[in-house]
Structures are given as structure tokens and as C-alpha cells.
Amino acid sequence: MTENKNYIHSFCTIQNNKIVLNDETVFEAESTSFADFSKQAYKKLEINYPKFFKMDSLSKLAFLGAEILLKAEIDPEAENNIALVFANKSSSLDTDVKYQETISHEENYFPSPAVFVYTLPNICLGEISIRHQLKTENSFFIFEEFNPEFLVNYANVLLDTKKADKVLCGWVEYFNEEYKAFLYLVAKEGVVEHQIETIKTVYKK
Amino acid sequence: MQALIQELKEKIIAVLSLEDINLEDINDNDPLFGDGLGLDSIDALELIVMLDKDYGIKLTDPKEGKVIFQSIETMAAYIAANRLK
Amino acid sequence: MMREAFITESNCITPIGFDVAANVKNIGACVSGIQLHQNSSLMMAPFYASIINDIDLDTAFAKISPAVNYTKLEKMMILALYPIAEKSKLDFNDRTAFILSTTKGNITALKNKSGENFQKAQLPHLAKKVADFFKFKTEPIVISNACVSGIMAVSVAKRLIQSKIYDNIFIVAGDEVSEFVLSGFNSFQAMSDAPCKPYSKNRNGVTLGEAAAAVLVSSNKGSSKIKIIGDGSINDANHISGPSRTGEGLFRSIKSALAEAEIEADQIDYISAHGTATSFNDEMEAIAFNRLGLENTPVNSLKGFYGHTLGASGLLEAVIGIQSVLENKLFVSLGFDELGVSQPINVIEKNENKNSRYFLKTASGFGGCNSAVLFEKVN
Numbered sequence: 085m086t087e088n089k090n091y092i093h094s095f096c097t098i099q100n101n102k103i104v105l106n107d108e109t110v111f112e113a114e115s116t117s118f119a120d121f122s123k124q125a126y127k128k129l130e131i132n133y134p135k136f137f138k139m140d141s142l143s144k145l146a147f148l149g150a151e152i153l154l155k156a157e158i159d160p161e162a163e164n165n166i167a168l169v170f171a172n173k174s175s176s177l178d179t180d181v182k183y184q185e186t187i188s189h190e191e192n193y194f195p196s197p198a199v200f201v202y203t204l205p206n207i208c209l210g211e212i213s214i215r216h217q218l219k220t221e222n223s224f225f226i227f228e229e230f231n232p233e234f235l236v237n238y239a240n241v242l243l244d245t246k247k248a249d250k251v252l253c254g255w256v257e258y259f260n261e262e263y264k265a266f267l268y269l270v271a272k273e274g275v276v277e278h279q280i281e282t283i284k285t286v287y288k289k
Numbered sequence: 290m291q292a293l294i295q296e297l298k299e300k301i302i303a304v305l306s307l308e309d310i311n312l313e314d315i316n317d318n319d320p321l322f323g324d325g326l327g328l329d330s331i332d333a334l335e336l337i338v339m340l341d342k343d344y345g346i347k348l349t350d351p352k353e354g355k356v357i358f359q360s361i362e363t364m365a366a367y368i369a370a371n372r373l374k
Numbered sequence: 375m376m377r378e379a380f381i382t383e384s385n386c387i388t389p390i391g392f393d394v395a396a397n398v399k400n401i402g403a404c405v406s407g408i409q410l411h412q413n414s415s416l417m418m419a420p421f422y423a424s425i426i427n428d429i430d431l432d433t434a435f436a437k438i439s440p441a442v443n444y445t446k447l448e449k450m451m452i453l454a455l456y457p458i459a460e461k462s463k464l465d466f467n468d469r470t471a472f473i474l475s476t477t478k479g480n481i482t483a484l485k486n487k488s489g490e491n492f493q494k495a496q497l498p499h500l501a502k503k504v505a506d507f508f509k510f511k512t513e514p515i516v517i518s519n520a521c522v523s524g525i526m527a528v529s530v531a532k533r534l535i536q537s538k539i540y541d542n543i544f545i546v547a548g549d550e551v552s553e554f555v556l557s558g559f560n561s562f563q564a565m566s567d568a569p570c571k572p573y574s575k576n577r578n579g580v581t582l583g584e585a586a587a588a589v590l591v592s593s594n595k596g597s598s599k600i601k602i603i604g605d606g607s608i609n610d611a612n613h614i615s616g617p618s619r620t621g622e623g624l625f626r627s628i629k630s631a632l633a634e635a636e637i638e639a640d641q642i643d644y645i646s647a648h649g650t651a652t653s654f655n656d657e658m659e660a661i662a663f664n665r666l667g668l669e670n671t672p673v674n675s676l677k678g679f680y681g682h683t684l685g686a687s688g689l690l691e692a693v694i695g696i697q698s699v700l701e702n703k704l705f706v707s708l709g710f711d712e713l714g715v716s717q718p719i720n721v722i723e724k725n726e727n728k729n730s731r732y733f734l735k736t737a738s739g740f741g742g743c744n745s746a747v748l749f750e751k752v753n
Binding site: 134137138198201 | 305306307308309310327331332334335338341342
Binding site: 168173174175177180181183184187188195196197200201203204205206207209210211213214216217218219220221222223224225226227228231234237238240241242244245247259 | 376477478479481484485487492495496497498501502513515516517518519520526530533534536537539553554557558560561562606607608609610611612613614615622623626630634739740741742743
């Protein structure tokens with residue numbers, strides 16, 4: 085095994101109505117619902133992608149984080165081999181509960197296809213892939229809590245075996261208006277080494 | 290019929306989460322799918338649910354949807370003729 | 375030189391058998407797990423599905439544990455993994471990982487809304503219950519990546535073993551037929567009104583099924599004859615519920631696997647494909663296979679026997695595919711009659727003999743995901 089080192093290129097955190105990119109606040113809203121916060125962020129960041137409003141909360145959260153980190157990265161003329169390795173604790177449970185509502189009452193039984201399609205956590209990866217045309221390695225994992233060891237190991241494997249040129253790692257947890265997104269981009273060049281302790285420190289900020 | 294057309298425009302925006310679109314932007318005869326509003330296959334399925342939920346119309350052949358959902362006007366005409374609610 | 379990864383044990387729990395041998399026997403006799411069910415707690419009208427008998431399951435489970443606080447899915451998963459864990463004689467230390475694949479887990483817990491039930495529906499909770507039964511020491515890794523979850527787990531395990539992060543990895547994959555999923559597929563008008571007919575002209579949708587499958591992936595070959603030689607899990611980047619019309623993600627996933635294995639497409643002897651029997655999926659697969667020159671390679675979908683078992687499907691079908699390769703056989707693509715895709719593919723029409731060396735397992739799922747894993751039969 086060659087001594088390949090990988091580096092953290094950039095990182096982004098979304099929580100408590102705030103979006104932070106590499107220690108700089110990019111957007112902040114007054115305390116409000118996630119739906120409202122995400123809409124405000126969408127407008128402020130001039131995203132212009134109407135499909136955003138069809139997404140469930142988990143996908144909006146992941147999409148916003150990816151938008152921030154990938155805007156500068158993506159070359160629209162090239163094949164961007166950026167893998168997506170995401171994880172959370174609650175899977176798509178927030179949307180699952182909403183879908184269950186559409187089938188729980190015999191007198192009002194109207195299963196919603198638009199909600200059902202989001203009852204899988206990896207759909208957010210699909211949304212990011214479509215937006216940025218990333219025909220790349222995608223995987224969604226579930227852990228009880230943020231698992232930097234796994235993300236670091238798995239991202240390194242993808243880079244070292246050349247299954248990807250860069251990896252966008254993301255912890256995107258959303259349930260019942262409680263949310264935290266922590267995304268970071270790993271590449272073969274950079275300044276900050278891709279290590280478990282570093283990720284842990286940055287996550288806690 | 291005009292009231293139904295207006296109602297449909299409001300419903301479509303709500304049901305299909307078309308938050309960026311205003312009522313005035315939807316013309317009665319504009320194609321809903323393809324170029325016009327750019328709705329897709331999931332939207333079509335959701336409209337079928339809406340027909341049932343709000344107007345009591347159960348589509349037995351989903352392919353009928355293609356004709357019915359061509360525009361707001363064709364939708365309104367179909368609903369007016371077949372509604373049970 | 376990269377370390378190698380082997381499948382050293384496998385097992386499955388399905389409506390047509392609680393071990394691989396029983397399943398293979400029924401497949402040989404063309405006995406399907408799909409039946410007409412009348413169960414209004416799952417669906418108002420009668421429906422076709424492949425469902426495990428509760429009494430059979432409980433009887434089998436009672437033989438390995440007197441405990442009663444496990445859900446149906448947990449019992450299925452524990453039963454699938456049990457003989458493998460027992461046989462392995464491994465020390466479950468920090469070099470032994472545990473991967474659990476599922477799409478919806480204990481989603482039935484949501485029927486009665488409560489904080490406690492939200493907790494029961496959480497996937498880490500499910501993983502912990504299964505892991506604790508076997509006393510695995512490492513943090514469970516859960517994969518929830520739509521219908522590729524089962525086979526993606528094999529790919530992830532191989533990658534972790536090759537990079538020396540673990541030496542042995544137990545994988546279990548499972549999903550249950552639930553009102554949640556039945557109603558959802560119904561709202562998508564993706565449910566067939568008859569047992570599903572993969573790749574056929576008159577196919578009109580999926581038949582759902584439930585199952586659990588388990589394997590042990592190891593760096594230690596032992597007496598194993600199955601090596602994992604390549605993989606790829608690439609997104610279509612096209613639509614969140616419909617597959618790419620050019621089969622782009624599947625095409626690239628298979629290419630990635632072939633490049634890694636350093637073999638050509640025409641060396642593949644058999645493909646265990648996804649074949650859900652929806653109009654779009656089967657068509658997409660035919661296109662992707664043709665783009666790779668795989669139109670003459672014997673291919674089957676096992677969903678005519680098991681229905682679409684969601685998170686279990688990729689692993690279950692790999693397990694059965696592996697068994698057919700070990701027995702020098704090809705299993706029939708049950709439910710197939712007249713080819714109904716726009717490009718030719720070589721669907722296996724009856725149980726027959728063939729000595730296969732390289733075999734490919736593919737899967738695709740909601741969100742535009744695809745997964746391809748290449749195996750080699752070795753001595």
C-alpha cells in the first residue's frame with residue numbers, strides 16, 4: 085500500500101439556522117422553522133433550482149450543504165469524479181412519519197407518491213448527483229452517532245483505489261425540526277490532512 | 290368553470306410544491322408536462338391522488354392521465370364532467 | 375498487492391426455505407414463494423406477495439433462542455446469521471465488523487405513533503439488537519441505500535477488508551413486506567396484479583417479497599471457492615425514481631467492476647440481474663447490458679421466486695447465484711415468457727447446467743443508485 089495522503093479541502097456546517105463554510109458564516113436567519121430557514125438560504129444563495137421545493141427536509145439539508153461546497157469545485161465541462169459518502173442516525177424517519185400519516189386514517193387514506201419517494205435516505209444523494217451531474221460512487225450509511233472513523237477510512241479507500249478523485253463526506257441528520265449537517269470535501273491535494281482527530285475537532289465547532 | 294380553473298391552479302401549486310411559481314404564471318392552456326410547467330412522472334401520480342382525494346374521481350387506467358392533465362383547461366373540463374365531490 | 379476477499383459462508387431465510395439447500399431444491403422444482411394474500415392489515419384488496427409464514431419463523435427461532443422480544447424482521451435476520459456465526463469459530467474482536475443492510479427496517483413500528491415507537495423504528499436500534507444477540511464488538515455499520523443495499527454491503531465489506539481495516543465482516547440484509555411499502559409502491563402504480571414477469575412483454579410491475587440473507591466476507595480463504603474481484607456503485611444522475619434511459623449508472627458500475635477485476639465483459643459467464651418487472655427497470659438493464667456487449671450472457675432475475683425483497687434482494691440473489699455457480703447450474707428466470715425489452719438479452723428459460731467461472735450481480739434502486747459486484751469461482 086503506497087503512502088498516499090489525503091486532505092480536507094473545505095467543510096461546511098448547517099445547524100441552528102446558520103450555514104458556516106470553513107469558519108465563515110455564509111448565511112444566518114432569525115430563529116425559524118427549517119422550511120423557512122431553507123427557503124431563505126435558497127434565496128440568499130441564489131440557487132435557482134425549482135425542484136428544491138419538492139424535496140423533503142433531509143434532501144434540502146443535504147442539497148444546501150453540497151451546493152455550498154461544490155459550487156467552487158465543479159467544472160461543468162468535465163467529468164467530476166466526486167464520490168458521495170453520507171451518513172446519519174435517523175435515516176429518512178422524519179419523512180417516513182409524514183408518509184405514514186397519509187395511510188393511517190381509513191377515512192382519509194391517500195398514500196402520497198411525492199412523499200413516498202423520499203422515504204429512503206439515499207434519495208438526497210440522488211438529488212445532489214442530478215444537480216451537479218455526478219455519475220459517481222454513492223453510499224448512504226446509518227450510525228447511532230457521527231462516526232468520523234468510518235467516514236475517514238471509507239473515503240480514503242475510495243481515493244486510494246481510484247474509485248473517486250475526490251470524496252464529499254456528509255453527516256446529515258434531520259428529525260422533527262432538529263437538524264445538523266456537517267459536510268467536508270476530501271481530495272489528494274490540500275493543506276489539512278484527512279485524519280480522524282481533525283474531523284472530530286472541526287465537527288464539534 | 291372559471292372558479293374551478295382558479296381553484297386548480299392554487300391546488301397544483303400547493304400539492305406539487307411549486308413554490309417559485311405564481312398563479313398569474315400559469316396559463317389555462319399551457320402544457321403542464323414537458324415544456325410548460327415542467328412537471329414529471331411523480332407529479333402526474335400526485336395529480337391522480339388529488340383527483341381522487343378532492344374530487345372523488347378514481348382513474349382506472351393511469352394512462353388516461355396523459356390526456357386529462359394536458360393543461361389546466363383540460364383538467365377542469367374533465368373534473369367538471371366527472372366529479373363526485 | 376491488495377489483499378483478497380472471499381465469501382466463506384452464506385445463508386438465507388425465505389418463504390421457500392430456511393437455508394440455502396432448501397431454497398435451491400424449491401428453485402429446482404420451480405416452486406415460487408409468491409402467493410395471493412388476503413390480509414387487510416397490509417392491503418385492502420387481495421395482493422400477490424412472497425411472505426414468510428409467521429408460525430414457521432417462530433418455530434425455527436424458538437430452536438435457537440427462547441427470547442420473545444424480537445420483531446419479525448429481527449428474527450429473520452438473526453436466523454439468517456446464526457449458523458454462519460456459529461460455524462465461523464471466530465473471536466468477535468475489533469477486527470470483525472458487522473454490516474446490516476435494510477431499506478425500511480422495523481418501519482411497522484410507526485403504525486402506532488409514539489416517541490417510543492419512533493425509537494423502535496430507528497435503524498441503529500435494529501442493528502444493535504441483532505449485533506447484541508451475537509455479541510459483536512464493533513459498532514454496527516448500517517447500509518440504507520434503497521434496493522442496492524444488500525449487494526452494496528458485499529462491495530463495502532470487500533473494500534474494508536482489502537484495505538486491512540477489518541479481517542472478517544458478517545453481513546445480514548433484510549426487509550419485510552409492510553403496509554408502508556405496499557401502499558407506496560401502489561401509489562407509484564408499480565405493483566403487478568399477477569406474479570411478476572421480469573423482462574417479459576406483458577410485465578406490469580413488481581411483486582413485493584420479504585427475506586433475510588447473510589454472508590461472511592473474509593480475508594482468509596479457508597475452503598471458500600468464491601472470490602470478490604471487482605465492484606462499482608455509480609449513480610445515474612438522472613431522476614430520483616426513474617432509471618436512466620441509457621442505463622448510464624449501471625453501465626459505469628459494471629465497467630468499474632470489470633476494470634478492477636482486469637477481465638473483459640465477454641468473460642462473464644452469468645449475470646444475476648435486478649429484473650423487478652417494471653417497464654422502466656428491465657428496459658434500462660437491457661440497454662446497459664447491450665452497451666457492454668453482454669446481450670448473449672445468460673441472465674436471470676430471481677424475483678419470480680422471491681418477489682422484490684428490497685434491501686435483502688441484492689444479497690439474497692447473490693447468495694443463490696453463488697450457489698448455482700458452485701453447483702455448475704443456471705437457475706430459471708421464473709415468470710419470464712416472451713422477451714419484452716427493446717434490446718436482446720439472453721434470459722435463462724429453464725434450469726440447466728453450466729460451469730461458470732466469472733459471475734456478475736447487479737442491482738438498481740430509487741435515487742438513481744446502481745451496484746455491480748463481480749465474483750470469481752476459484753479452486
